[in-house]
Amino acid sequence: MAVLASSLAFVNASLINVALPAMRADLDASPAQLQWMVNAFNLPVAALLLLGGTLGDHHGRRRLLVIGVALFFAGGFLSALLPQFATITAGRAIQGVGAALLLPNSLSLLNGAFAGEARGRAVGTWAAAGAIAGAVAPLAGGAIVDNLGWQLIFWVPLPLALAAIAVALMKVEEVVPDAGGHTDVKGAATATLGLGLIAYTLTSWSLDGVFDRAVILWGGAGLTILALFLWIEHRVGEKAMMPLGLFGARAVLALNLLTFLLYAALGGMLLLLPYLLIESAGYSPTRAGLAIMPFPLLIGLGSPLMGGLAERIGARLPLTIGPLVVAAGLLLGLRIEEGASYWTAVLPSLLTVSAGMAITVAPLTSTVMSAVENRFTGTASGLNNAVSRTGNLVAVALLGGILALSGAALFDGFHRALIVMSVTAAIAGGIASWGLAKRDAR
Template identity: 55%
Template sequence: MSPRDASDGARARKADPRWTLLACILASSLSFVDGSVLSVALPAIRESYGAGAQDVQWVVNAYLLPLSALLLLGGALGDHFGRRRLLLIGTSIFGATSLVCALAPSLPVLLAARAAQGVGAALLLPNSLALLNAAFSGPKRGRAVGIWAAAGAAAAAIAPLIGGWLVGTVGWPAIFYINLPLALGAILLALRFVAESREPGAGRTDYAGALLATAGLGGLTYALTLWSATRHFTNAALAALAAGLAFLAAFMFVEYWRGQRAMMPLTLFRGRCFSGLNLLTFLLYGAFGAAMLLIPYVLITSGGYSPVQAGLAMLPLPVLMTSISPTMGGLAAKIGPRAPLTVGPLIVAGGMMLSSLVSSDSSYWTGAFPTILVMALGMTIAVAPLTASVLGSVEEKHVAMASGFNSAVARTGGLIATALLGSVLASKGERLFAGFHAAMFVSAGVAALSSLVALTMLGGIRMKKAA
């Protein structure tokens, strides 16, 4: 037996599935917490740096860009080099750069650290779920994944409340300190209790594809951010747009040339259902991402809410999703996914239309609450069937890749939506409310379009049952 074999055996003997679950929950919670807590801190970040609307957009998108582009590569690297190793690397990067975010002396330093956080999240997220799949089997695997998802939703629910309190009492840098104990706990547990796992011979380390995807999305995002501030394309915006499209075209060529070794094998899109599900995901999560950025920002900036009150205002969303999503998953397994994936986005669109009730003199219960509640109900109806349908639309050997790609598409939708909100974020007072209402109405149209995609493209999907 080689020393490496002996070492792997020793790690396997000390591995504990329960502690593995906790380590994966702590690691993945970094991303869930970061995404939800930042929305209540953006106004304070903008004020402290004297930043413009474009800068606020990049506080969000500097993180989403590498996360969207590198999520699939992060999973492939884990398959190839070891999932535990990549979880440790990603968590360490996220923790270290969170400290840099908190101490950032200038906005450029904050943006660079946010981009590094996105890289860390792209490494840790897919490998945390892959480690769970390796640590559990049979019915226990389904329960473990359910606990992992519920814990992420709970962390996302609590984070805005804690973050809002920290912003109001200590200052916005403190929201990044939340990540440090989570990262440290995940690292210590992974070192002690998590067994290494990998897929021998995994070959999707598609570095060229990852680089081109990042450059393409970056150029496109930068162009849309410049356009959204002025509503016309400057020479710089046109150059960025052309470069982004050229890089994305090159990315498609590389993926075609690499075939099954590609980060995103194009053969997956031969199925009409898989293409439809990802188009639906892009539209729905783009519209929803815009709403989740705008609602707390408007409430704090022009609605007179404190950061804590804004965090409390969003509470119906995680409460509904955590409590009802499992039921919706079971119902969709019985009746099929097309109905909930058609009805859910329509309800989300209806909630977005209710944003017209939100004004400077409206109360929470007659303004923001109906909007958030109806949107939350629609997303709750759609999310579980959407996840199960993605897994059921491809062959078993492609399930992990399909899930990872769908997650990347969801984040890309949020990335593009954020890039288009510049003129709204730059407004104040009643002009901000007017821009907010217009953006929410557009988002409602996009959500309704995703419902049409479900109705017309999602025939014959088989639901994936829990193992």
């Protein structure tokens, strides 16, 4: 059930990435509109995952998971029924709210059912299943776009959502570790508004690179509201949706910095690569989906092994090496040029990035969960997922200028982005080495 529910988010992201060029052409969408169709999902996930984890702890993890999947279904149905820019954006925002509820609670239910090395393997299996779903989705989405039209991609996750609800209601017992806890509505509202303004600011700036008055004003407003969010969380204390006391632990701080940087780099690559292959390298959506398939498949094969291994050897080594391997893979992507062979340019980069993420994903997830007290596992899960989505949100918001390019200029923009993303991933590995040194030494 946890695997089925959480796979919805992976499928949703993979499907739209291969459909973006066709959607841009048919809807006559601007680069900013493409960014918002992607970030309409990322924004509520980033802002509300924190609340989703704490709501599950307070009101029932199964209940919140079912509500989240139902919202995911409703948003997908709206996008499928009325495939226009406004309704797709609204539908994906609703799906983002649903994902913010289902993701942390699916993992918390899984975490509570296992312990020790078995927990590491279970988390690895959870990550693997999501990766495999993410592998099938772009190929299926590409085939649908090529043969039936991009409008039909929004129907694909709906049967999975219904199945997840049925399994959860019939097979999963309710878990309420902190009944009657405080719901941090003010924190959720300020986080959503602050991140939304930051995303708007970065999206506007990325298109022309000019810090005009509007960019400064909106950016300043976003930062001010995020500062207000932190003040609210400080005042609420342990009952906050993001208890700031969690960051008193060096390992927790390092793990979340690692997550933000690594997933920002990865999110940028996964948005730009299929877009580049379709727009400027002459790939069909089906071929682009097939080209990307090795990435999630390798993660799916490697994650279960790394989950158990990290329980035995400690997390510091894999969480240091993994991001460095990702950085190397991103640099290999500089060989992707006009007319370059898939086998000698695209595939080596994808395989190397995949290997780095396979080393990283399961140890990162299980270490985040074990770094806090059991009563905070839902909150810690929501926090780490929110941080990864925030990294993705920021990356997408910064890439509008590149999405506006075409032909040889798009390759040049892609290469510049790869260099920045590689440096970002390498810094993430260094942070893991620093932050987990004392933890693994104990």
